[in-house]
Amino acid sequence: MLEQSTDFVPGTIRSKIHNPYNEPRPFMRLFTAILIITSLLATTACSRNIFSIHRIDIEQGNIIEPAAVNELEPGMTRQQVLALLGHPVLQPVLNPDRWEYVYYKKQPDKPVEKKLVIIHFANDKVTNVEKAI
Secondary structure (H helix, E strand, C coil), X not given: CCCCCCCCCCCCCXXXXXXXXXXXXXXXXXXXXXXXXXXXXXXXXXXXXXXXXXXXXXXXXXXXXXXXXXXXXXXXXXXXXXXXXXXXXXXXXXXXXXXXEEEEEECCCCCCEEEEEEEEEECCEEEEEEEEC
């Protein structure tokens, strides 16, 4: 039978009744500690730094291959340039005889990579090629 102390007041939360289920369980404390440590190790394994933010590579424009740019020659038609480099990123409205191929790549912790090729046309033929590769 359960023993009750003399200072027990019915309806109160804390009573002096001996209840074996209220005793601390040492295996639960150990289990909780192992769970917390495992969680911390699992989350830190995914990154260099716990507080770092994932940054993606930013790539914009046409991918400009130096070999393809070196094949450009004065006298080529617009169709030949399209077949070689694809459609230009910039085709100015006020100057339709100038095509600009731009490439921009930004990676975390690396310098920005920029490439620019400007092609000038006269009578639908290449007259000049400006390169910044």
